[in-house]
Amino acid sequence: MKNRARMKCDEVTAKFVDCSKVHFLSVAWQCRAELHAMNECMKQYTTDDTLEEFKRRWVAAGMPSDPKHDLWPEEKPEWVAYVRRREERDPPKKDGMSALKKQFYNA
Numbered sequence: 001m002k003n004r005a006r007m008k009c010d011e012v013t014a015k016f017v018d019c020s021k022v023h024f025l026s027v028a029w030q031c032r033a034e035l036h037a038m039n040e041c042m043k044q045y046t047t048d049d050t051l052e053e054f055k056r057r058w059v060a061a062g063m064p065s066d067p068k069h070d071l072w073p074e075e076k077p078e079w080v081a082y083v084r085r086r087e088e089r090d091p092p093k094k095d096g097m098s099a100l101k102k103q104f105y106n107a
Contacts (some may be wrong), residue, residue, distance in 0.1 A: 001045070001046060001050060001051060001054050002046070003044060004075070005041075005042050005045035005046050006042075006052045006082075007075075007078065007079055007082040008041070008045050009038060009041035009042055009045065009087075010082055010085065012034075012037050012038045013038050014089075015034050015037070015039075016031060016034040016035055016037070016038045019031035019034045027033065033094075057072070
C-alpha cells in the first residue's frame, strides 16, 4: 500500500525532496508547503478504505506470499514508468538493484 502511494504521489514527493536538498538546515520551515502537499497526496492512498481494498484483492488472488505478486495489474504501466523515473534519479548500485527495488522486495 505504501509503495502504491509513493508511486501515485511521485511528482509531489520529488518536489519536497528537491526543496529539502536546497534548504538542508531550514527544511522545516522552507519546505512546509511541499511537505503538506506530499502528506495530503499520501493520505488519499493510505486510508482504511484503501487497506480494505488491498485485503479484498489479496484474498481474491489466493493470499499470495510473494511480494512481487501484482494486486493492481491495471496499474502495471504506471508502475514501470515510476520505477524508471526513480532509477534515473537513483541509479542502481553495484549489486544491480536500485534503492527502490531493495525497499520493495525487503518490505
